[in-house]
Structure formats: C-alpha cells, structure tokens
Amino acid sequence: MSSTSTPAGIPGSVVAFDPAAATIAIVTYNRSRLLTGLLESITRMDPKPGHVVIVDNASVDDTTEVVESFRERLGSELVYRRLETNTGGSGGFSEGMRVAYELGSTWMWLMDDDVEVLPDGLARMGAWAPRFKSIQGRRYDYDGSEFYWQYRVAEPLGIPIPFAPAGFDESGYKEMNSGCFEGMFIHRDIVQQIGLPDPRFFIYWDDQLYGWLASRKTTSVIVNEFVLRRTREIKQWDMGIRHMNASSNAYRYYIMRNRGHMKNYYRSVGVYNPILFGAGTALTFGKELIRLLAVERTVRGTSNLFRGIRDGHKIARDSSWRPMPPLGATPAGSQPAL
Known part of the structure; x- marks a missing residue:
C-alpha cells in the first residue's frame, strides 16, 4: 500500500x-x-x-x-x-x-x-x-x-x-x-x-x-x-492478465441501448465520428457475445443485445434529446433545505 x-x-x-x-x-x-x-x-x-x-x-x-x-x-x-x-x-x-x-x-x-x-x-x-x-x-x-x-x-x-x-x-x-x-x-x-x-x-x-x-x-x-x-464475489473468466466478469440480461440490453445516449453526448461536444463510434459499438457487441460464451457458457441472452441496439437507434434519432444541464452556482458549505 x-x-x-x-x-x-x-x-x-x-x-x-x-x-x-x-x-x-x-x-x-x-x-x-x-x-x-x-x-x-x-x-x-x-x-x-x-x-x-x-x-x-x-x-x-x-x-x-x-x-x-x-x-x-x-x-x-x-x-x-x-x-x-x-x-x-x-x-x-x-x-x-x-x-x-x-x-x-x-x-x-x-x-x-x-x-x-x-x-x-x-x-x-x-x-x-x-x-x-x-x-x-x-x-x-x-x-x-x-x-x-x-x-x-x-x-x-x-x-x-x-x-x-x-x-x-x-x-x-x-x-x-x-x-x-x-x-x-x-x-x-x-x-x-x-x-x-x-x-x-x-x-x-x-x-x-x-x-x-x-x-x-x-x-x-x-x-x-x-x-x-x-465485498461481493462475481463470476469471472480468468484471461491471465485480466478478468472478464459475468453479466445479466438487463446489463446486456443497456450496454447496447445506452450507446444511443453516448452517441448524442459525443455529438453535443462535437467529437462524434460515425465510422469509428460504430466500430466501437460493434466491438462492444462482440465482447458481449464472448462474455456469454466464455463466462456464462450459453448463447441465451443475445436477444437482449439486439433489443438494446434497436432502442439505442431510437434514442440517437430523438431530436428532442438534450445533455444534462450545468448546475446553478451555490456556495460550498451552504446547507439549503432538502
């Protein structure tokens, strides 16, 4: 230490x-x-x-x-x-x-x-x-x-x-x-x-x-x-110098769906590259397939990945989407009523 x-x-x-x-x-x-x-x-x-x-x-x-x-x-x-x-x-x-x-x-x-x-x-x-x-x-x-x-x-x-x-x-x-x-x-x-x-x-x-x-x-x-x-043990695949943790159907869905939110954030700050970001999404999909096969030893759950991709596309096309706004300035140490 x-x-x-x-x-x-x-x-x-x-x-x-x-x-x-x-x-x-x-x-x-x-x-x-x-x-x-x-x-x-x-x-x-x-x-x-x-x-x-x-x-x-x-x-x-x-x-x-x-x-x-x-x-x-x-x-x-x-x-x-x-x-x-x-x-x-x-x-x-x-x-x-x-x-x-x-x-x-x-x-x-x-x-x-x-x-x-x-x-x-x-x-x-x-x-x-x-x-x-x-x-x-x-x-x-x-x-x-x-x-x-x-x-x-x-x-x-x-x-x-x-x-x-x-x-x-x-x-x-x-x-x-x-x-x-x-x-x-x-x-x-x-x-x-x-x-x-x-x-x-x-x-x-x-x-x-x-x-x-x-x-x-x-x-x-x-x-x-x-x-x-x-303090919680998680099922893992030991890859030698790294580990890959087990996941869940909910995680698989949100891993892919939330790429839509990320795409919008990238756009909002002017760094979005559709080809490279799309490659990152494809790599994420591939990683989750490997996780299913190598860690959880099943192919069940892939439907959640595809549902996530579908819903992520909807988020990315939402013209009303806005990033989280900055906060109003309040002095450090103040104690307003909650």
Whole structure:
C-alpha cells in the first residue's frame, strides 16, 4: 500500500482538504447485508466525511431499518433518501450527487453498496485534493487481489482500453479520461460545469461517460492509493492478465441501448465520428457475445443485445434529446433545505 504522505509536487504546507466538506454518496438496492458492511467500515474511518448520503432504490428488504440503526453511531451526519421506484444505479447516483451538491459539499465520493472503505481512505484521497478535481482511487478485489480498472477510453470508439498499463511511476498517479461510480471522488466545481450524472442510462456506460465529460474540464487522474475493498464475489473468466466478469440480461440490453445516449453526448461536444463510434459499438457487441460464451457458457441472452441496439437507434434519432444541464452556482458549505 502506498504512503499517506503528501503527493509529489504538492508543497507540504498546503492544507486545502477538509474532510467535513466531503460527502460519501451510496446507492443501494435490496442488499442490506452488503450495505451493513459498508456502513460498519465508515464507522471505523479516520477521518470521517461530514455527510453520508444513502439513496435507496425502493428496496423491499430491511434496508430502511439497517440505515436507521447506524444514524447515531455512524460518526457523520446521515441523509437517507428512499426513492419511490428503482431508478437503477444511474438514477441513484444522480440523486445522490444532487443531494450532496445541495448540502454544499466540496467533494463527493460515490460508491456502490458492495464495497467497504479502508479506515484511512478519505485521508488518502484528500491528500490529492489540492492538485486535482477528479480523482479515482484503487480497490482490492473480493479475494484481496489488486483490482484492475480500465481507466483509459479510446475516445473515437467510445470504449475502454482493456490493456492500459497497470503500473505507476514515482508520481503516484496516471491521467485518465474515464470514471467509475465505485469510488469516483469529484469536486463540486466540476459537477457544476457538467451537471449531474444522467439518470436516463439506468445502468451501464453512465460513469464512464461522466468521467469522460469531467476529463474535458479538468485533469482527471487515478492515484496509487488503495481506498476501497470489494465485498461481493462475481463470476469471472480468468484471461491471465485480466478478468472478464459475468453479466445479466438487463446489463446486456443497456450496454447496447445506452450507446444511443453516448452517441448524442459525443455529438453535443462535437467529437462524434460515425465510422469509428460504430466500430466501437460493434466491438462492444462482440465482447458481449464472448462474455456469454466464455463466462456464462450459453448463447441465451443475445436477444437482449439486439433489443438494446434497436432502442439505442431510437434514442440517437430523438431530436428532442438534450445533455444534462450545468448546475446553478451555490456556495460550498451552504446547507439549503432538502
């Protein structure tokens, strides 16, 4: 594990990060056991964030009772939002960031319910706050191994680069042009400029797209700091130097459908190339076929890919489509009524 000392290039006398100005935003859905583990890990954090926002996607288990059981012992102010319907991870993170932003948070740390925070995780992320405004930390996988995340996107294709170098040099960071809501640490200035995460995605591509938008406004980095540990085991195909995870019919559908939203975002910022982006869509389709055959060992599920392509075309042709708007400026640290 890397040192918690001040990162290279930042004067040691600079003190710009206030943990109380940070908010952890968690999205959960019917996984109260996993959520319990995450909240327990937050009780052990030092320092702790000023707020913990929990967005519940209309769970039908005992999530509400679990959340309330932590209210007095969490050590941070807890804000609980139970939605009336399941809005998916995209809708949940959009709402979580909205609440955190309106709380006046300077930094927003997003995470799913299937991770735990390492005790000094916030300190490690905060050490980089004086230098960058879009930061991704590292994670341990379920088995304790180092989790590899695809931090670079081939922009013209709109797909991640699976073999971007995993190692770090003495700087302790690498520039990225992507994002992951399992650990995204982002400054309110960037959120104000690019708006909230787009809930229309429901699941998939939303965090990569959001991180890409952030990287167009600021230098985004992944840092050599282990701050999270995954707590849910996922079926994988071991490819030697990389793994391919199992998926689901819902994921297969949204992987292809949401290419329509991505195409529209690319158009909105003037970088859309129909040939190259189409090639990225074809590669995505091929990857999902391989996932079905190699990881799940079935051909059932291909219909969801084709449904996604069909509905993605409808989204891309929608003349009323607009990107998420920038947010109105409110002072950091303000506490409007929610």
